[in-house]
Amino acid sequence: VIAPALMVAPAAAQAAQAAAQTGVSGSLSSYLAVSGVLFLLGVATILVRRNALYVLMGVELILNAANLNFVAFARFGDHGLDGQMFALFVVILAAAEAAIALAIVLRIFHDFGTIDITRTDSLRD
Amino acid sequence: MLDFMFFVFAALAVLGAIVLFAHPSIVHGAFALVAALTGVAGLYWTLGADFLGAAQLLLYVGGVTVLLLFAVMLTTRDVQRIQLGRYVLGSVMVGLLGMFLLQAYQGVLAVMGPADALPDPQPTTAGLGAAFLDRTQYLLPFEAVSVLLLVVLVGAVTVARRSKQGGA
Numbered sequence: 406v407i408a409p410a411l412m413v414a415p416a417a418a419q420a421a422q423a424a425a426q427t428g429v430s431g432s433l434s435s436y437l438a439v440s441g442v443l444f445l446l447g448v449a450t451i452l453v454r455r456n457a458l459y460v461l462m463g464v465e466l467i468l469n470a471a472n473l474n475f476v477a478f479a480r481f482g483d484h485g486l487d488g489q490m491f492a493l494f495v496v497i498l499a500a501a502e503a504a505i506a507l508a509i510v511l512r513i514f515h516d517f518g519t520i521d522i523t524r525t526d527s528l529r530d
Numbered sequence: 531m532l533d534f535m536f537f538v539f540a541a542l543a544v545l546g547a548i549v550l551f552a553h554p555s556i557v558h559g560a561f562a563l564v565a566a567l568t569g570v571a572g573l574y575w576t577l578g579a580d581f582l583g584a585a586q587l588l589l590y591v592g593g594v595t596v597l598l599l600f601a602v603m604l605t606t607r608d609v610q611r612i613q614l615g616r617y618v619l620g621s622v623m624v625g626l627l628g629m630f631l632l633q634a635y636q637g638v639l640a641v642m643g644p645a646d647a648l649p650d651p652q653p654t655t656a657g658l659g660a661a662f663l664d665r666t667q668y669l670l671p672f673e674a675v676s677v678l679l680l681v682v683l684v685g686a687v688t689v690a691r692r693s694k695q696g697g698a
Contacts, residue, residue, distance in 0.1 A: 432536075434639055439540045439573065441631050443566070445624050446547040452620035455613075456556060458602055462563050465594065466547055469570045480577045482642065486657050489579050490668055493658065496582075496589050497675050501682040503594045507601045508690035514605040 436477035444470035457510050457520040461503065468499045536576050543569030556606050557599070564595045578651025581658055 447466030450459055472492040479488020514520050546566030550559045567590045574583035661667045 433642065434635070435536065435540070436573065436577070437635050437639075439543060441628070441635065442544050443547050443570070444631070445628050446544075446551050448627055449620050449624045450551045452623055453551070453616050455616070456606060458556060458598065458606065459559065462550060462559065462598065465563065465590070466550070466566065469543075469567060469590075473570060473573060476574055476577050476579050476582065480579075480651075481648070486654060486661055489582050489654060489658060490661055492574075492579070492582055493585060494671060494675065496585055497679070500589050500594055501678060503597055504682050504686045505689070507597050508686040510601055511604060511690050520605050 433477055433481040436473060440470040440473040440477070443467075443473070455521050455523055457513065457522050457525075460522065461506050461510070465499065465503070468495055471495065535572065539569045539572030539576060541569070542566070543573065556602050560595060560599050560602055563598070564591055567591050567595065579654060580651075581655040 443466050447463040447470065450463035450466065454460065454463075472495050475488040475492045475495070477488075478484065479486070510520055513525055517525050519525070543566050546562045546564070546569060549562035550566065553559050553562065567586065571583045571586040571591065574580075574586060662672045663669055
């Protein structure tokens with residue numbers, strides 16, 4: 406089960422190496438590598454699991470990876486606070502999304518008796 | 531010192547994400563997500579985003595994951611094994627995406643050019659507050675988000691309510 410993670414790790418190391426070659430200070434690329442790994446693990450979680458809650462958690466991971474990019478670019482690209490503002494809005498919207506999505510998940514469980522996303526195939530009773 | 535903290539928080543984030551992906555139990559996965567989100571909050575701090583890190587801890591670690599754990603305990607009964615077909619599909623997709631991401635990062639880093647010496651991080655809370663309430667910056671999104679949160683509050687209650695009869 407660890408194999409995709411092992412596939413990702415060399416990619417991250419390679420990204421850091423590439424950054425060192427292009428002369429950018431290593432820090433930005435290391436943040437980008439962490440963010441990339443989080444993003445890929447989020448995508449892998451969404452694709453591999455059938456439980457709707459895993460899909461939600463994968464989405465949270467992806468949003469956090471994007472946020473990390475916002476903040477890292479704002480810090481290293483000299484863009485003031487704009488990156489952090491974007492990240493804050495993303496955090497707020499993610500909280501809203503989680504609340505609604507979990508309400509829907511509870512409702513689906515109530516109606517279908519399961520939250521397996523391959524077995525919920527109708528929108529009405 | 532900051533580099534050391536970077537490695538600690540990066541390891542926390544990545545290991546949490548790996549456990550979430552790989553562990554068969556969803557409750558363990560949810561707690562691993564808490565670790566991953568805490569690691570990301572720490573990474574915000576190493577980037578000088580003090581307020582954002584605190585908001586991440588309060589909203590994500592304190593709020594979203596508690597909601598998630600409630601949903602997990604209310605809905606999931608058993609441990610689900612990953613099907614082989616999905617596993618293969620996931621691996622292939624992630625491999626392709628990873629290669630694409632690598633290309634994109636290399637392009638971006640080539641454009642960014644060498645970084646100058648960075649100034650020390652300053653407190654950001656006052657600046658963020660001023661930007662939120664500045665008419666020429668983020669006042670409109672700020673108000674829109676306030677309305678959105680109200681809508682979400684009412685909507686979540688409406689959707690999750692048990693009884694189907696009773697009108698409205």
